[in-house]
Each structure stands twice: as C-alpha cells, then as structure tokens.
Amino acid sequence: MNAQIPLSSYTMTADGRKIGAVLMEMKNITLRFGGVKAITDISFDIREGEIRSIIGPNGAGKSSMLNVISGFYVPQEGEVWFRGARRPQMKPYEVARQGIARTFQNIALFDGMSVLDNIMTGRLTLMKTGLLAQSFWWGSAEREETAHREKVEKIIDFLEIQAIRKTPVGRLPYGLKKRVELARALAAEPKLLLLDEPMAGMNVEEKEDMCRFILDVNDEFGTTIALIEHDMGVVMDLSDRVVVMDYGKKIGDGTPDEVRNNQAVIDAYLGVSHE
Amino acid sequence: MLYREAGDFKTSYVADSQTFPIKFDRIRYYIVVAIAFGVVPFLINDYWANAVFVPFLIYAIAAIGLNILTGYCGQVSLGTGGFMAVGAYACYKLMTAMPDVPFVIHVALAGFITAGVGVLFGLPSLRIKGFYLAVATLAAQFFLVWLFNKVPWFYNYSASGQITAPERMMFGIAVTGAGTPAWAKYLFCLIILFALAWLARNLTRGSVGRRWMAIRDMDIAAEIIGVNPLTAKLSAFAVSSFYIGIAGALFFSVYLGAVEVGEAFGIQKSFLVLFMIIIGGLGSIFGSFAGAAFLVLLPVLLKNILVGQFGWATDLAAHIELMIVGGLIIFFLIVEPHGLNQLWRVAKEKLRLWPFPH
Numbered sequence: 001m002n003a004q005i006p007l008s009s010y011t012m013t014a015d016g017r018k019i020g021a022v023l024m025e026m027k028n029i030t031l032r033f034g035g036v037k038a039i040t041d042i043s044f045d046i047r048e049g050e051i052r053s054i055i056g057p058n059g060a061g062k063s064s065m066l067n068v069i070s071g072f073y074v075p076q077e078g079e080v081w082f083r084g085a086r087r088p089q090m091k092p093y094e095v096a097r098q099g100i101a102r103t104f105q106n107i108a109l110f111d112g113m114s115v116l117d118n119i120m121t122g123r124l125t126l127m128k129t130g131l132l133a134q135s136f137w138w139g140s141a142e143r144e145e146t147a148h149r150e151k152v153e154k155i156i157d158f159l160e161i162q163a164i165r166k167t168p169v170g171r172l173p174y175g176l177k178k179r180v181e182l183a184r185a186l187a188a189e190p191k192l193l194l195l196d197e198p199m200a201g202m203n204v205e206e207k208e209d210m211c212r213f214i215l216d217v218n219d220e221f222g223t224t225i226a227l228i229e230h231d232m233g234v235v236m237d238l239s240d241r242v243v244v245m246d247y248g249k250k251i252g253d254g255t256p257d258e259v260r261n262n263q264a265v266i267d268a269y270l271g272v273s274h275e
Numbered sequence: 276m277l278y279r280e281a282g283d284f285k286t287s288y289v290a291d292s293q294t295f296p297i298k299f300d301r302i303r304y305y306i307v308v309a310i311a312f313g314v315v316p317f318l319i320n321d322y323w324a325n326a327v328f329v330p331f332l333i334y335a336i337a338a339i340g341l342n343i344l345t346g347y348c349g350q351v352s353l354g355t356g357g358f359m360a361v362g363a364y365a366c367y368k369l370m371t372a373m374p375d376v377p378f379v380i381h382v383a384l385a386g387f388i389t390a391g392v393g394v395l396f397g398l399p400s401l402r403i404k405g406f407y408l409a410v411a412t413l414a415a416q417f418f419l420v421w422l423f424n425k426v427p428w429f430y431n432y433s434a435s436g437q438i439t440a441p442e443r444m445m446f447g448i449a450v451t452g453a454g455t456p457a458w459a460k461y462l463f464c465l466i467i468l469f470a471l472a473w474l475a476r477n478l479t480r481g482s483v484g485r486r487w488m489a490i491r492d493m494d495i496a497a498e499i500i501g502v503n504p505l506t507a508k509l510s511a512f513a514v515s516s517f518y519i520g521i522a523g524a525l526f527f528s529v530y531l532g533a534v535e536v537g538e539a540f541g542i543q544k545s546f547l548v549l550f551m552i553i554i555g556g557l558g559s560i561f562g563s564f565a566g567a568a569f570l571v572l573l574p575v576l577l578k579n580i581l582v583g584q585f586g587w588a589t590d591l592a593a594h595i596e597l598m599i600v601g602g603l604i605i606f607f608l609i610v611e612p613h614g615l616n617q618l619w620r621v622a623k624e625k626l627r628l629w630p631f632p633h
Binding site: 070071072091092093095096097101102104108109110111112113117120121122124125127129131134135136137141142144145146149150153184188 | 292
C-alpha cells in the first residue's frame with residue numbers, strides 16, 4: 001500500500017501542514033516473548049511531518065511497538081525501514097543516534113540531575129568532545145558545552161520551563177516532569193519523536209498545555225511524531241492518521257474519521273454511547 | 276549578608292555554569308587554596324604531616340576516584356584496596372626498574388596501569404549491577420592482594436615480602452624515602468590532589484559526567500537516549516581506577532615508605548574509602564574531601580582528647596575510639612543519609628535566604 005506514495009510527493013493537510021514521504025515503515029512485525037505473541041504481523045508506516053497515533057486497549061501491544069521502533073525490543077519477524085533503508089539490528093543507543101527520540105510511559109528522567117542537565121543529556125548523541133579535552137576543559141569542550149547550552153535554552157523557552165532550570169527533577173510535580181521529559185527528547189533534534197502516553201495522569205489544563213506543545217513541535221520544527229494515548233478526544237484532534245491495535249493485531253488504520261467509523265474498532269475499543 | 280546571589284548577574288552561559296556561581300564561595304575557595312599552598316607548608320611538622328595532612332590528601336584522591344565510579348556512575352566497587360595495591364606495586368616496579376625517570380612520571384604511569392586493570396575488572400559491570408557487581412569487585416580485591424603476595428616478582432624477591440620505596444628527588448628535594456621533609460611530602464601530595472580534583476570537576480560537569488550520571492540514575496533510559504553503556508561504564512572504571520592507582524602509589528611511596536600488601540591494602544581499605552564517600556556524599560567532589568577529612572581526622576581528634584586530655588590508657592582509648600567512630604557513622608547516616616555534602620548544601624541554601632526562613 002505504501003508503493004502508492006511517491007517518495008518526494010507532499011500532501012497538504014486541512015490545516016496547511018506538509019505531509020511528506022514515508023519516514024518509517026514497519027513491515028510484518030511479529031514480536032514474541034517465549035510463547036506469548038505481543039505483536040502479530042503488523043505493518044504500518046509513518047510519513048514525514050505527520051502526527052501518527054497508536055491506540056488500543058491495555059495490553060494490545062502499543063508500548064511493545066514503540067519499543068520495537070526505538071530498538072529496545074528486537075522483533076522475531078519483520079523488517080523496520082527508516083528513511084528509505086532497511087534498518088539492521090541495532091542497539092538502542094545506535095537507534096537514538098539515527099534520530100529517534102522518545103519519552104516513557106512511566107517517567108524515566110534522571111532524578112539525581114537538574115532539569116538543565118537532564119535536557120543536556122538529550123543532546124549527548126550530538127556531542128563529540130572526548131575524555132581528554134573534557135578533563136582539561138580546553139577550548140573545544142567549553143565551546144561545545146556553550147553551543148549546546150544555547151540550543152537547550154531555546155527548548156527551555158519553548159516549553160516554558162525557565163523557572164525550574166536548575167531544580168533537581170526529583171522535586172518537580174508530575175506534570176512538569178512530563179514536560180521536562182519532552183524537552184529532553186526534543187533536545188536530540190529527532191527526525192522521529194515517540195511519545196508514550198504523554199497525557200497520562202494529567203488534569204485538563206495540563207493536557208491542554210501538552211497538546212499545544214505537541215502541535216507546536218510538529219508545526220515549528222516539522223518533527224514527525226508517533227504517539228500512544230488513551231484520551232480519545234486528544235487522539236482524534238491531534239492525529240493525522242491512527243493505527244488501532246488489539247491483542248497484538250492491527251484492527252484499523254486511517255484518518256481519525258475512518259477509524260471512528262470502523263466497526264472492528266468500535267467493537268474492540270471505542271464502544272458505543274448508551275443514551 | 277555576603278552570601279547572596281542577588282545582584283550577581285550572569286551574562287554568559289560560561290559564567291552561569293562555573294563551579295562556584297556565588298561570589299562568596301569563589302572567594303572562600305581561593306582563600307582555602309592560598310592557605311593550603313602558601314601557609315600550611317611553612318607550619319607543618321612531622322606529626323601533622325604523618326597523622327593528618329598526608330593521609331587526608333591521599334585518601335581524598337582515592338575517595339574522588341571511588342566517587343566517580345560509585346557516586347557518579349552508580350557502579351558499586353569493593354575493590355578499592357586491591358586497585359590501590361596495583362598502583363603501589365606498579366609504582367614500586369617502575370621506581371626500581373627505571374630509577375632515572377622522574378618520580379611524577381612513575382606515579383602517573385602507575386595510575387594508567389591501574390586504569391587498565393580497572394577496566395578489566397569492570398567488564399562484569401556490563402552484565403551485572405548492584406550487589407552482584409559489588410561481589411565481583413570483591414573478587415578483584417582478594418585476587419589482587421593474593422597475587423602481590425604470591426608472585427615474588429612483584430616485590431623483587433625481597434626476603435620480607437615487603438616493598439620499600441627507594442629515595443627519589445624532585446627538584447633536588449627528597450619526596451620519598453626516610454629523609455623526606457614533612458613539607459615536601461605534603462606539598463607533593465597536595466599538588467597532585469589539586470590537579471586531580473580539578474580534572475574530576477571538569478569531567479563530571481560536562482558530557483562525560485552526564486553520561487555517567489544518566490547510567491547511574493536510569494541505565495535503560497540512558498541507553499535509549501543514546502548513551503553507550505559499554506563506553507560509559509568502562510570509562511568510569513578507567514578514570515576511577517586511575518585516581519585510586521595514584522592514591523595507592525602515593526600511599527606506598529610517600530606516606531608509608533614500606534608496605535606489606537595484605538596489611539596496607541586489605542579489604543578494610545576498600546570499606547574505609549567506601550565509608551568516606553558515603554559519609555561525605557555520593558556524587559560530589561566536595562563530599563569526597565569532607566568524607567576523607569571526617570574519617571582521617573576523627574580518630575586523631577578522639578585519640579588526642581581521650582589520651583591527651585583525659586589521660587586514659589592508649590589501648591582503652593583505641594577501643595573506645597572505634598566504638599565512637601562507628602556510632603558517629605551510624606548517627607550521621609540516620610540524620611543525613613546523603614552525607615556531609617548534603618548538610619553543607621542545605622546550610623548554604625538556608626544561608627542564602629538568611630535571616631528569612633523562605
């Protein structure tokens with residue numbers, strides 16, 4: 001089905017954003033843990049510049065899918081294609097260096113470090129100075145540090161967390177931690193940003209803020225985003241296309257409207273309203 | 276009054292990320308350095324050098340080393356004594372094999388050799404962590420001590436099995452051997468400690484340090500963010516062992532002059548340095564200094580009070596001293612589990628707002 005999309009073509013969405021060529025393609029992915037099939041023969045693609053959601057009931061294999069994309073799980077079958085080339089088996093840190101960053105369902109910040117240091121760690125894939133130059137803090141080490149600090153400060157401004165720059169993340173409330181985690185992922189200047197339940201456990205205001213940030217990231221940096229979320233209102237509003245999973249299988253794929261009217265999806269996940 | 280951030284505006288990122296962002300701290304630091312280099316060497320005598328200053332300086336180097344590995348990178352090690360022994364024996368072999376090479380180079384080379392050994396024993400850390408890694412490094416401790424006892428080549432076939440530091444000069448002044456003046460021992464160790472502490476600070480504030488801390492705080496997330504756990508952990512083992520090796524070399528050559536490996540570098544040394552960083556504060560250079568000072572000074576202080584002031588018998592005082600030190604360690608850990616460094620930080624935060632509580 002992906003052959004239908006020529007590589008350089010752009011389609012415009014209703015709100016005027018450009019959706020480009022296929023950035024990442026999952027082909028017939030099957031993931032097993034012993035005898036348990038977490039993901040069964042799933043294929044879908046993510047196109048440049050779009051917001052792609054993965055939804056489904058608990059245990060459907062959504063987070064496993066994200067872990068396959070970020071290289072943490074290695075599927076037994078299937079291929080992962082990224083930027084037009086088949087991705088060989090890679091360690092997670094090598095995947096990160098290819099330009100895939102992510103946030104975690106249960107916040108995985110570095111509690112012992114300040115907000116600033118946490119976001120700076122997001123840029124480690126882009127930092128080059130070696131041990132020796134670093135230990136003497138020679139020109140290159142200091143220059144590099146300052147250059148990256150400038151970029152990080154832009155992200156801090158963008159996500160409006162200037163006031164907590166030097167606070168240890170252990171002290172922050174939940175909503176801010178989620179935002180710092182987004183900042184850390186953004187700091188890597190990713191081609192593809194994976195968000196695992198960015199809105200879980202938030203109140204309405206925090207959700208609104210987070211939605212705004214996600215849309216802004218997509219809009220201003222042109223970052224492709226793949227996200228998992230349970231809040232259907234959020235998913236349907238944000239996404240360009242949605243993949244629906246249930247028991248490790250794909251049961252729906254398409255625009256929010258298509259998915260909303262898909263009978264299999266309604267049966268498995270969305271349900272019908274009872275007046 | 277003096278301890279304020281207010282009005283001290285930073286106009287560049289370089290100024291904002293300096294080690295002592297508050298002016299008062301900077302001045303205090305310069306004063307401490309000036310006294311350490313400019314005043315203490317003129318006043319020091321043999322007792323102060325041997326009982327207090329030289330062991331403090333050397334243990335501070337070892338504590339910084341272990342803090343890099345355990346405090347910054349989160350890899351628990353009980354092999355410190357063994358790695359110090361590697362430094363000591365490497366230094367001894369180099370001193371006797373190449374007597375014409377300047378002594379500092381021997382010390383540095385001893386550090387590099389220990390770094391290599393440290394990397395070797397750090398390899399299990401790629402597979403195991405926490406208590407299990409502690410046990411693996413414990414194996415290093417016992418193996419290394421056994422090795423230096425059993426293989427006569429390491430102690431140049433001496434009849435006693437001890438190694439004895441030959442006399443070596445720096446700029447015409449003895450720094451090792453029986454004739455070393457107290458101030459020379461002190462100054463030599465101080466210069467090395469000062470340089471190493473500065474290097475450690477640089478390493479821990481930049482990208483290398485962030486890699487280590489990311490591994491410490493959440494290794495899986497660190498890997499997904501792009502930290503290669505192999506290089507991060509092994510570089511921590513290398514740098515840490517480098518420091519500990521230098522501490523071992525100085526401990527043998529400058530401080531004791533002659534050592535027997537099981538006595539000087541046994542498991543109790545590993546625990547001592549580990550206590551130093553736990554009491555001082557994990558993941559802090561200042562904490563390494565504070566912990567070393569605490570555990571070196573406290574016994575000396577207690578001994579002086581108990582024997583000198585109260586006139587107790589020395590053996591009784593020695594036993595009471597052990598009990599008091601042990602009790603104080605427990606007391607400190609209950610009151611402030613994050614160590615002296617945390618106490619210091621809380622005090623500074625309070626001071627910054629003083630006289631207001633918030």
